Amino acid sequence: MTREKIRTSDAPQPAGNYSQGIRLGNLVWTAGFGPQDPVTGAIASSVADQTRQVLRNVAATLAAADLTLDDVVKTTVHLADLADFAEFNEAYGEFFGDPKPARTTVGSVLAGIKVEIDVVAGRV
16 A cells, blocks of 8 residues: 555645645545644634634545545544633534544643644545
């Protein structure tokens, strides 16, 4: 199997030496996306709005790989403050149907943002 780089202008561009996503066979792994609007660079203030933008960024990258959020099997979420979990969880739930992906949520994130999410997605 060959690794394929996934790239789209509809999600924030990498700020370092990494890819927005990588496909290997039927699976795609995304980078951890923050809440930056890919056009303006703006970052919303609330955890809920940041979560929504992060998931739009993830969805755009998956679309470049002909996948959708319905194909996500695993997410890893980083919250700057775990006290924001309820607000994050409500916004997150707007994006995923059943069965919901498996998820890990931890309390650590880069300075200046409240939410970062990466996913694994694929189809058989």
